[in-house]
Amino acid sequence: MSLSFFLGFLYTQWFITPPPQTQSYEGQTIIVTGANVGLGLEAARMLVKLGAEKVIIAVRSIEKGEDAKRDIEKTTGKKGVVEVWQLDLGSYKSVEEFAERASKLGRLDVLLENAGIGTQNYKLAEDNESTITVNVVSTYLLGLLLLPTLKASARKYNKKTYLTIVSSEVHFMTQVPYLRNTSRPVFDILNDKSTANMPDRYNVSKLLEVFSSRQMVKEYMSDPDYPVITNFLTPGLCHSQLMREMALLGVIMKYLMGARTTEVGARTLVHATHAGEESHGKYLSDCAVREPAPLVLSEQGQKLQEKVWSELKEKLEKIHPGILKNF
Template identity: 55%
Template sequence: MAGLAHFLYSQLFEKLPHPSQRYTDQTIIVTGSNVGLGLEAARHFTRLDAAKVILAVRSLSKGEAAKKSIEESTKSRGVVEVWHLDLGSYASVKEFAKKAEGLDRLDALVENAGIAPHKYSTFEDNEATITVNVVSTFLLGLLLLPKLRESGQKFNVTPHLAIVSSEVHAWSPLNERKSDRIFDTLNNEYTANMSDRYQVSKLLEVFPCRELATRTKQSGKADVIINYLNPGLCHSELARDGPFMLAVMKFFLARSTEHGSRSLVNAVEGGKETHGQYLSDCRVTPPAPLVTGPEGPEIQKRVWNELSAKLEKIQPGIMGNV
């Protein structure tokens, strides 16, 4: 009941700060930025004087339409670029990362892209939601960690890796944790609970974010601020295949897309106090009780170990980037 009350208060009464920090000379990548939160965040970064804003999108034609929209609203030309990225394909993720390694600098990677299907399907070696929202998200993040660190040292800045999670991570009991292997269980088509799958995927982002933040801090390598955020329930295309009740909730409670996008920009503004932290309503907030409770550390290690094994198989040596 307390969680519902907080959700309603947040949706109806919280006013997120309008972004004002300048990003002069900086290069920022935003995934899933042809529509919704990613598009509006990219618009903010462009408005705030970023030197280069890369729209990482699956559809180049939609990306070009988004670029035109940003240029028309901000009157900025020569800033926005459209790059292809399909998180349903590990080869696409690796190709994108290789291209990004050639940038002069990379100051922030905002991983916003995600899916919320209600039917079981597979991309690569997992159920599609897990591949896109979890495995490919961290594959891209870890592939670009060295570039973020290099840019930080070269330009005397602290780069950011911000992952768009959700407060719904607290709504999943993660029953799959009771099995020997969490990811294998999630990939079982006959036992998959797709009504819980998006929430599970958001929870499976939280655990690796926390572990990655701890390990990068301990590594002794150059700092990259890693945080994860909740934009709230917003008008977007994410849940276009979702249930009718979600559409009703969005009609009455959803934030505007621009309002929700402020949380993405806020995460990139965050200082070292946000490293490894969950940001909700643009404030550091405790994540779900399952994460912070007595079971949390063990689940976190299990998720990290299973995900690490997957990533190492996809790209041998990648865990050395941590």
């Protein structure tokens, strides 16, 4: 992490407050993953307040999802808007079942992919270390499976729809030397328990999201008339459940670095779902288009980006044959 990035990060945390969101979502149907706590919960609440007709909160635990639903209804005074659907990103079958159910919606304006994990513990989920399965593979599996539904809604309602992925500025904080200048597949390296750098794993997963979204748009979605806008964002450091494994250290770090409230952080999530065509394929920070990390923009980064996306495409096609036709 460079000194200039760190100082810039502290400046935005302490002196920049993302603006309240006032965009109307009247009539829209929105899916928010990981919406029973933290940023996802606050984003779902905000979308209900802004007039969405249906907000589906996708959660691993239906019980916790129902608690979140009651909380949103209590604070907004709006009932009949929130629906709770089960989704476990650690299971490809669960992702496919969720997408099959969502494909039957009469309308889908936004897929806001907020769910993710940050863990120091190595554990397999499906065919990868769990952080990579949840934050990368399943995230793009769900996005691509629902692209036809998003495209159909865009055509039907004559408006562009959104595939928004919650990434992070921590992709600036990893240089992944072990992924560069090697012929070994990226996912094989990350799945090697003997060399896994778990303290850096969350950062790496967010870098892979940046690579994947950028290359996906470049290869398949670069036509100005493409009906779905896809972007990726950082909410900044916020009070949430993400650092719960770090306990007291996480609390201290959040205090020293000026962690935003979940409501303020959620403003960046909601902004991205109406950020306009200028945000297509772009990285958003503080509700504005920003440049991603220097590594991403470098020649070496571009090669790694192409490699990551090529491997991810192969994985997705193996999980769900024909998925690439959804573009």
